[in-house]
Amino acid sequence: MSQASHLHYSARRQQLMSLMQAQGGGVAIIPTARELTRNNDNTFPFRHDSYFYYLSGFTEPEAVVVLVANSNEQTEILFCREKNIEHEIWDGFRYGPAAAQAEFGFDAAYPIADINSIMPSLLSDAHTLFYSNATEPHLDNQVQQWLQDVRAKNRAGISAPAITVDVRCLLDEMRLVKDSVEIATMQRAASISGAAHARAMRAARPGQFEYELEAELLHEFRRNGAQSPAYGSIVAAGANACVLHYQSNQAQIQDGDLVLIDAGCEFDSYASDITRTFPVNGKFTPAQKTLYEIVLAAQSAALACAKPGARYMDGHHAAVRVLTEGMLNTGLLNKHEVGSVDDAIASLAYRQFYMHGTGHWLGLDVHDVGLYRENQNIAEEKPYRRLAAGMVITIEPGIYVRPAENVPQEFWNIGIRIEDDMLITSDGHINLSRDTPKTVSEIESEMRQPQ
Numbered sequence: 001m002s003q004a005s006h007l008h009y010s011a012r013r014q015q016l017m018s019l020m021q022a023q024g025g026g027v028a029i030i031p032t033a034r035e036l037t038r039n040n041d042n043t044f045p046f047r048h049d050s051y052f053y054y055l056s057g058f059t060e061p062e063a064v065v066v067l068v069a070n071s072n073e074q075t076e077i078l079f080c081r082e083k084n085i086e087h088e089i090w091d092g093f094r095y096g097p098a099a100a101q102a103e104f105g106f107d108a109a110y111p112i113a114d115i116n117s118i119m120p121s122l123l124s125d126a127h128t129l130f131y132s133n134a135t136e137p138h139l140d141n142q143v144q145q146w147l148q149d150v151r152a153k154n155r156a157g158i159s160a161p162a163i164t165v166d167v168r169c170l171l172d173e174m175r176l177v178k179d180s181v182e183i184a185t186m187q188r189a190a191s192i193s194g195a196a197h198a199r200a201m202r203a204a205r206p207g208q209f210e211y212e213l214e215a216e217l218l219h220e221f222r223r224n225g226a227q228s229p230a231y232g233s234i235v236a237a238g239a240n241a242c243v244l245h246y247q248s249n250q251a252q253i254q255d256g257d258l259v260l261i262d263a264g265c266e267f268d269s270y271a272s273d274i275t276r277t278f279p280v281n282g283k284f285t286p287a288q289k290t291l292y293e294i295v296l297a298a299q300s301a302a303l304a305c306a307k308p309g310a311r312y313m314d315g316h317h318a319a320v321r322v323l324t325e326g327m328l329n330t331g332l333l334n335k336h337e338v339g340s341v342d343d344a345i346a347s348l349a350y351r352q353f354y355m356h357g358t359g360h361w362l363g364l365d366v367h368d369v370g371l372y373r374e375n376q377n378i379a380e381e382k383p384y385r386r387l388a389a390g391m392v393i394t395i396e397p398g399i400y401v402r403p404a405e406n407v408p409q410e411f412w413n414i415g416i417r418i419e420d421d422m423l424i425t426s427d428g429h430i431n432l433s434r435d436t437p438k439t440v441s442e443i444e445s446e447m448r449q450p451q
Helices: 003-022 050-056 085-091 097-104 112-123 137-151 167-176 180-203 210-223 238-242 286-303 314-330 341-346 440-447
Strands: 026-031 037-039 064-070 073-080 108-111 128-130 163-165 234-237 258-263 265-267 274-279 392-395 398-401 414-417 420-425 428-431
Touching: 003 026, 003 050, 003 064, 003 073, 003 097, 003 167, 026 050, 026 112, 026 137, 026 167, 050 064, 050 167, 064 112, 073 097, 073 112, 097 108, 108 112, 112 137, 163 167, 180 210, 180 258, 180 265, 180 274, 180 420, 180 440, 210 234, 210 258, 234 238, 238 258, 238 398, 238 414, 258 414, 274 286, 274 414, 274 440, 286 314, 286 392, 286 398, 286 414, 286 440, 314 341, 314 392, 314 398
Parallel strands: 026 128, 073 108, 128 163
Antiparallel strands: 026 064, 064 073, 234 258, 258 274, 392 420, 398 414, 420 428
């Protein structure tokens, strides 16, 4: 990593330390995730902690970032594994403290094995401990021991931090607004994922199994440099598309089925999240097209609310109104039973066919961090926060029709969701997944192309 490359990580550390100083200063401790045993001596594929990576860019396990921010001092410290040629023969390259300090722009770096001897002195006379309890339980015990070691020096006039603040609350607000490096990375992730969805459309044929289309997605992810899926891919055909978090991906796809694919890659630690629904035989039936156009119109209504100053839930409310109107017009909802559009919304009748929200934050995590409501100390319900430039949200309305006596049979077992990744800009939004085929004509045209 070049000096220019690590500068944005250092800038984030400095921003966090300034926030710490505004609260009296102190010491922040941010660990990465642990390696977890899969079975016997095999581990699950390691994925670093998102908060840790956000501040460091460092991807090795057994590491901790420590930031010291007193009234007149800011120090950035990394604890990591020592250089070990023997281990590298088996497990691959590791930086070691000296190289990591230089490569990632820290003021100091120490072996992780020395953390117990160093941390008590860093915590001595610190005003506040910025740390998230119960997120990495193995470290909780160490932190408590460090504090005990400091308290043992009380007679010498040395005190331990009297206040503990959840450091993730500060980081959540920082992570919510993406910088230019993050935006470029997320655009790359969305572009790779869009190409994967298009590949799956071109490859789809009746008689295939869901996992065959999942394999097309994974091929395109890795072929373009994505490190992994951002979450378990959903490839749901026919009635399976009415299961919101379906992940079996084992069923055979029948002629006439719609296939709902909710999948996105993780590229350089940032997630994408795209959903498309298409007919396996390349041609929407009239009933499928009718419901698809309703969901597409609902997404368009939500997109109109994706702009600075709009409330986070404005898009959801706009989508719900369009979906409810469509449900009444198609007979999914009986007008004589549920009344007007306003009545059906007020009674939540639409939730028989649309039971989830219309989006979420997106970033290092597919369901990214950040408060959805304003952080106000008021007794009444807190209003949803306003969107601002640099935030990234998904917009993903849907309709899911399970068989029921009061539902027209031509719509049974149709599940549709359309999802895109939206960057809020100063004057509106940019659709990061804009190149993924979405309209009926675009999808049917894409499916006529050779694989």
